[in-house]
Amino acid sequence: MSSAVSPLAPKSLPSLPGVAGVKLATAEAGIRYAGRTDVLLASFAPGTAVAGVFTKSRCPSAPVEWCRERLGGGRIRALVVNSGNANAFTGANGRAATKLTAELAAKALGCSEDEIFLASTGVIGEPLDATKFGAVMGSLVARGEEGAWEAAARAIMTTDTFPKLATRTAEIGGRTVTINGIAKGAGMIAPDMATMLAFVATDAAIAPDALQAILAGAAERSFNCVTVDGDTSTSDTLLAFATGAAGHPEISDPSDPALTGFAAAFESLLVELAQFVARDGEGARKFVTVEVAGAESDASARKIALSIANSPLVKTAIAGEDANWGRVVMAVGKAGEPADRDLLSIRFGDLRVAHRGARDPDYDEATASAYMKREEIVIGVDLGLGQGKARVWTCDLTEGYISINADYRS
Amino acid sequence: MSSAVSPLAPKSLPSLPGVAGVKLATAEAGIRYAGRTDVLLASFAPGTAVAGVFTKSRCPSAPVEWCRERLGGGRIRALVVNSGNANAFTGANGRAATKLTAELAAKALGCSEDEIFLASTGVIGEPLDATKFGAVMGSLVARGEEGAWEAAARAIMTTDTFPKLATRTAEIGGRTVTINGIAKGAGMIAPDMATMLAFVATDAAIAPDALQAILAGAAERSFNCVTVDGDTSTSDTLLAFATGAAGHPEISDPSDPALTGFAAAFESLLVELAQFVARDGEGARKFVTVEVAGAESDASARKIALSIANSPLVKTAIAGEDANWGRVVMAVGKAGEPADRDLLSIRFGDLRVAHRGARDPDYDEATASAYMKREEIVIGVDLGLGQGKARVWTCDLTEGYISINADYRS
Numbered sequence: 001m002s003s004a005v006s007p008l009a010p011k012s013l014p015s016l017p018g019v020a021g022v023k024l025a026t027a028e029a030g031i032r033y034a035g036r037t038d039v040l041l042a043s044f045a046p047g048t049a050v051a052g053v054f055t056k057s058r059c060p061s062a063p064v065e066w067c068r069e070r071l072g073g074g075r076i077r078a079l080v081v082n083s084g085n086a087n088a089f090t091g092a093n094g095r096a097a098t099k100l101t102a103e104l105a106a107k108a109l110g111c112s113e114d115e116i117f118l119a120s121t122g123v124i125g126e127p128l129d130a131t132k133f134g135a136v137m138g139s140l141v142a143r144g145e146e147g148a149w150e151a152a153a154r155a156i157m158t159t160d161t162f163p164k165l166a167t168r169t170a171e172i173g174g175r176t177v178t179i180n181g182i183a184k185g186a187g188m189i190a191p192d193m194a195t196m197l198a199f200v201a202t203d204a205a206i207a208p209d210a211l212q213a214i215l216a217g218a219a220e221r222s223f224n225c226v227t228v229d230g231d232t233s234t235s236d237t238l239l240a241f242a243t244g245a246a247g248h249p250e251i252s253d254p255s256d257p258a259l260t261g262f263a264a265a266f267e268s269l270l271v272e273l274a275q276f277v278a279r280d281g282e283g284a285r286k287f288v289t290v291e292v293a294g295a296e297s298d299a300s301a302r303k304i305a306l307s308i309a310n311s312p313l314v315k316t317a318i319a320g321e322d323a324n325w326g327r328v329v330m331a332v333g334k335a336g337e338p339a340d341r342d343l344l345s346i347r348f349g350d351l352r353v354a355h356r357g358a359r360d361p362d363y364d365e366a367t368a369s370a371y372m373k374r375e376e377i378v379i380g381v382d383l384g385l386g387q388g389k390a391r392v393w394t395c396d397l398t399e400g401y402i403s404i405n406a407d408y409r410s
Numbered sequence: 411m412s413s414a415v416s417p418l419a420p421k422s423l424p425s426l427p428g429v430a431g432v433k434l435a436t437a438e439a440g441i442r443y444a445g446r447t448d449v450l451l452a453s454f455a456p457g458t459a460v461a462g463v464f465t466k467s468r469c470p471s472a473p474v475e476w477c478r479e480r481l482g483g484g485r486i487r488a489l490v491v492n493s494g495n496a497n498a499f500t501g502a503n504g505r506a507a508t509k510l511t512a513e514l515a516a517k518a519l520g521c522s523e524d525e526i527f528l529a530s531t532g533v534i535g536e537p538l539d540a541t542k543f544g545a546v547m548g549s550l551v552a553r554g555e556e557g558a559w560e561a562a563a564r565a566i567m568t569t570d571t572f573p574k575l576a577t578r579t580a581e582i583g584g585r586t587v588t589i590n591g592i593a594k595g596a597g598m599i600a601p602d603m604a605t606m607l608a609f610v611a612t613d614a615a616i617a618p619d620a621l622q623a624i625l626a627g628a629a630e631r632s633f634n635c636v637t638v639d640g641d642t643s644t645s646d647t648l649l650a651f652a653t654g655a656a657g658h659p660e661i662s663d664p665s666d667p668a669l670t671g672f673a674a675a676f677e678s679l680l681v682e683l684a685q686f687v688a689r690d691g692e693g694a695r696k697f698v699t700v701e702v703a704g705a706e707s708d709a710s711a712r713k714i715a716l717s718i719a720n721s722p723l724v725k726t727a728i729a730g731e732d733a734n735w736g737r738v739v740m741a742v743g744k745a746g747e748p749a750d751r752d753l754l755s756i757r758f759g760d761l762r763v764a765h766r767g768a769r770d771p772d773y774d775e776a777t778a779s780a781y782m783k784r785e786e787i788v789i790g791v792d793l794g795l796g797q798g799k800a801r802v803w804t805c806d807l808t809e810g811y812i813s814i815n816a817d818y819r820s
Contacts, residue, residue: 406727
């Protein structure tokens with residue numbers, strides 16, 4: 001694992017306020033790592049609403065299946081997250097481990113195991129020894145506090161080089177509510193969905209179905225717009241929790257005008273967390289925004305944007321600070337979406353490098369090369385066909401990605 | 411560009427016999443490279459049949475469009491190939507460059523420009539100065555010889571570390587015919603199609619439509635089963651030529667039993683060339699075969715095989731000699747094809763590492779690690795669902811790929 005912090009990390013970590021109704025504690029359960037925390041318990045006030053979005057992998061982890069089966073209940077009392085072992089492709093052992101973990105938490109909190117949600121991240125295929133959670137569960141419950149957000153974000157890291165935290169406030173019915181979020185993820189990251197793990201809690205009072213609707217929409221425009229390597233994890237999990245402690249009447253209609261500001265703040269927080277993931281892409285040295293316009297539809301624009309953002313040749317060119325826009329042409333061409341080479345324009349930032357099927361007459365290699373030296377690169381593509389547009393975030397592909405991933409297990 | 415020869419290259423180059431009716435010559439036109447040949451002229455006896463398969467990119471190069479428009483004619487007198495510049499995304503200039511190149515060759519050979527086929531490989535988006543071909547065209551025609559296959563293979567290389575040549579013989583109507591092929595390609599390689607450039611010539615007498623049918627089928631099971639980085643070039647071109655000089659009556663039905671042996675030899679040659687491409691994958695140190703069985707259909711198996719073969723995480727694990735079969739599970743899961751985690755089995759070579767949704771009870775890390783140190787790795791997946799199967803070839807993903815591609819243009 002890499003130890004140096006990504007050069008694209010935020011310069012300082014935000015200090016998150018507490019969210020009334022949420023208590024956090026972390027511990028060293030010794031799942032895989034030594035000398036660092038690797039388990040997080042978030043406990044919630046009774047009646048807290050829960051919503052979730054999960055990986056679309058056909059081979060999901062045991063915790064993903066556990067959560068999916070319980071999401072319909074709509075309420076949560078605790079979330080247990082461990083790093084170091086994904087509890088994925090672990091067969092009957094994996095299912096037993098999820099059940100044991102939930103039982104341990106339910107017993108410690110005095111609630112039903114169906115109100116316990118789980119997430120695991122780390123190596124796939126290794127049996128997870130959930131008995132290790134037993135040794136720390138009582139202490140996790142006893143030590144829970146509202147302010148431990150940074151510790152929580154650190155406990156769920158794997159190859160992440162910095163903890164990912166964000167906070168927002170919004171007004172609902174005259175009350176100020178808080179939204180806090182944490183995320184982890186740096187590799188095995190692609191849309192559908194790109195999350196790895198992310199957890200967002202608010203003291204707003206929002207019914208589960210409404211929370212689910214807000215979460216699903218915001219995830220589509222945030223985590224599902226970020227890619228590092230095009231690889232979709234078995235374990236991607238994004239959960240949202242609404243404790244209701246802010247005290248306004250519970251809102252059950254997601255299109256209630258009272259939620260407008262909240263939904264915007266919520267999505268903005270998810271975008272910030274998602275961008276952190278691209279900024280912490282394994283080996284990343286540059287943060288890349290791909291903007292596609294003029295496509296036949298938004299869906300088509302999105303496929304083209306992802307084709308560019310996932311292209312190893314585009315990503316290595318960016319790593320090499322090479323204004324190789326020809327590879328952007330290649331990536332547009334291979335997306336399989338409607339495109340007319342002779343209408344296509346490409347820009348790096350505000351610098352148009354190709355126009356209507358050929359290099360821009362004003363193209364200047366020195367200017368383009370100077371732009372590529374920046375830490376944040378925008379690749380813009382205009383297909384000239386229609387009104388469809390999309391924006392995705394990614395990072396460059398460097399030797400660091402290879403070295404991190406060539407020996408991840410060893 | 412890398413200068414060291416891939417460790418996966420064949421230990422020696424085959425010596426190719428001549429193909430009656432085909433003359434080859436190479437020259438230094440100074441397109442981009444200094445001190446090496448960069449243009450190939452292959453001239454053919456009058457009446458030579460031609461067949462072709464091209465990139466599915468929506469942004470194809472000017473030479474690809476040129477060839478597509480002329481393929482219907484079915485006959486070829488000469489092929490002009492240059493390396494160093496792809497003449498792709500070059501707009502009107504690119505179309506003018508193809509026309510000028512064809513005119514120069516047609517004039518030198520005394521034939522119609524519609525019987526001239528073209529291919530270009532190299533940087534995208536740079537204008538190609540086709541006047542440079544004028545200076546060498548007369549000499550290329552004058553110096554053509556039957557035996558210059560290795561020189562031909564070398565002239566079309568870009569980031570290739572070794573020339574790619576193969577030869578076969580077959581019997582048609584009691585006559586022995588020769589099939590020779592050359593290819594180039596090491597990056598920007600993915601199916602649909604994976605070729606980059608490949609040219610196959612035979613002295614058999616086969617009508618254009620029959621040659622096209624044989625070529626299309628064989629390409630599907632060879633070049634379209636190889637991937638290096640999932641990036642599809644704008645310029646992929648696979649052409650086949652049948653001079654008829656062997657003297658047997660021309661065959662016009664691709665299912666004529668007289669062609670059975672020929673078709674098998676032809677496909678075997680394409681497979682060898684396609685595997686050379688994976689063996690020369692940029693930065694490759696390991697040759698990887700992915701075999702998928704038990705899928706719902708062959709098409710589904712193929713999508714899953716490509717998902718594995720294109721996964722950066724699988725490929726970096728192989729580079730790191732890490733038996734990280736969990737990433738194979740991930741890649742199966744993300745393919746989006748029917749899969750049941752609890753029926754899935756995975757093997758490395760003959761070593762079953764995962765069975766029915768969990769690590770194999772007999773799994774031994776030391777044995778698996780020892781296997782991963784081999785130069786040739788087989789990843790086998792059995793989905794346990796049906797009879798669909800597929801096999802694709804790829805290579806590992808190493809720091810070498812990054813360094814080659816980060817500064818390709820500079």
